[in-house]
Amino acid sequence: MTRFGIGTDIESVSRFADLIERNDPLIRRVFTPGEIRYSLASRTPAERFAARFAGKEAVVKALYDLGISGVAISAVEILKRPDGAPFVRMIGHPVDPVTIRISLSHSRDWAIAFAMAIDDADP
Numbered sequence: 108m109t110r111f112g113i114g115t116d117i118e119s120v121s122r123f124a125d126l127i128e129r130n131d132p133l134i135r136r137v138f139t140p141g142e143i144r145y146s147l148a149s150r151t152p153a154e155r156f157a158a159r160f161a162g163k164e165a166v167v168k169a170l171y172d173l174g175i176s177g178v179a180i181s182a183v184e185i186l187k188r189p190d191g192a193p194f195v196r197m198i199g200h201p202v203d204p205v206t207i208r209i210s211l212s213h214s215r216d217w218a219i220a221f222a223m224a225i226d227d228a229d230p
């Protein structure tokens with residue numbers, strides 16, 4: 108039987124603009140080098156950081172919805188496929204056989220994410 112977990116999150120972009128402005132250490136604690144590189148290379152870094160933060164929180168909620176707790180947001184890395192679509196890689200906290208799907212959206216003020224965790228394992 109397939110089991111699903113869902114999670115969502117919304118973040119204020121200005122919060123991340125402030126963190127970037129202050130070069131806050133939280134950025135390096137929460138985001139991976141790849142996420143930081145991608146976000147800072149963008150014309151709208153705060154939107155990218157906010158979307159990725161929302162994505163991490165959404166994944167943690169989706170896993171929790173499947174009964175998987177104790178996942179730190181720094182263990183959730185959000186990468187990009189060549190077509191631009193985001194995907195999730197877990198760092199140091201494998202969740203096999205669960206697969207995770209993620210969708211991000213961001214505008215000048217807000218970023219949102221929706222995640223789904225899918226467990227195809229037989230009972």
Ligand SMILES: CC(C)(COP(=O)(O)OP(=O)(O)OC[C@H]1O[C@@H](n2cnc3c(N)ncnc32)[C@H](O)[C@@H]1OP(=O)(O)O)[C@@H](O)C(=O)NCCC(=O)NCCS
Pocket residue numbers: 154155158187189190191192193210211212213214
């Ligand atoms: C995907 C698409 C709908 C984004 O819509 P948008 O209103 O411009 O932007 P949103 O803020 O809602 O979403 C942006 C996020 O969509 C996601 N995204 C980008 N391309 C995507 C795709 N092909 N499939 C799913 N999600 C995608 C990304 O996570 C992106 O945020 P990020 O760059 O910070 O990671 C739009 O870019 C599109 O129609 N793309 C079609 C595919 C395409 O043309 N690809 C060109 C590159 S080959």
